[in-house]
Amino acid sequence: xxxxxxxxxxxFDRPRELAHxxxxxxxxxxSEQLRALIxxxxxxxxxxxxxxxxxxxxxxxxxxxxxxxxxxxxxxxDFMVMILEGRVEVRKRDRWNxxxxxxEVGPGRTLGEMSxxxxxxRFADCVAAEQVVIAVMQRESLARIIVxxxxxxxxxxxxxxxxLSQRLRATSARLVKALDAQAxxxxxxxxx
Numbered sequence: 001x002x003x004x005x006x007x008x009x010x011x012f013d014r015p016r017e018l019a020h021x022x023x024x025x026x027x028x029x030x031s032e033q034l035r036a037l038i039x040x041x042x043x044x045x046x047x048x049x050x051x052x053x054x055x056x057x058x059x060x061x062x063x064x065x066x067x068x069x070x071x072x073x074x075x076x077x078d079f080m081v082m083i084l085e086g087r088v089e090v091r092k093r094d095r096w097n098x099x100x101x102x103x104e105v106g107p108g109r110t111l112g113e114m115s116x117x118x119x120x121x122r123f124a125d126c127v128a129a130e131q132v133v134i135a136v137m138q139r140e141s142l143a144r145i146i147v148x149x150x151x152x153x154x155x156x157x158x159x160x161x162x163x164l165s166q167r168l169r170a171t172s173a174r175l176v177k178a179l180d181a182q183a184x185x186x187x188x189x190x191x192x
Contacts, residue, residue: 027059040108071126077115086132
């Protein structure tokens with residue numbers, strides 16, 4: 001390695017949690033596919049095609065066979081994924097320790113953003129329901145974007161904040177609804 005020359009990611013730089021998936025290469029070869037996701041992807045909805053092309057240079061692409069784990073509940077997280085092709089099941093253990101599918105998501109959906117940002121353990125398992133192609137952004141890549149492309153970095157951070165805020169509001173609304181229903185059941189009142 002020569003000083004001052006940035007080398008592309010090597011397999012040692014890739015998340016070890018994804019070592020069982022097929023690494024396809026950097027996402028620049030998928031920039032047109034990423035660009036086509038702009039209307040479907042909350043993270044990309046305010047990005048221009050040139051911004052998406054630039055972002056692709058900071059991501060890697062992986063292929064996962066049906067049943068392959070992509071994210072495992074409880075693992076530490078320093079990356080997020082964007083689904084390019086296929087469907088992913090989001091699974092969570094219930095209070096009886098049974099694994100339940102809580103969502104199934106497809107192209108344009110992102111997973112793992114919270115753990116990428118805060119480094120906390122993953123909330124749920126994400127498993128390929130069929131063959132899946134994902135673009136992966138690591139925390140380190142986000143830091144590089146912020147330094148090397150500050151306008152793009154600021155835009156990504158703003159979109160992540162907006163996306164997480166919307167999810168928090170939706171989750172809070174569901175929680176309030178569930179608590180209201182529980183209170184009605186506990187008080188003997190029933191909805192008609």
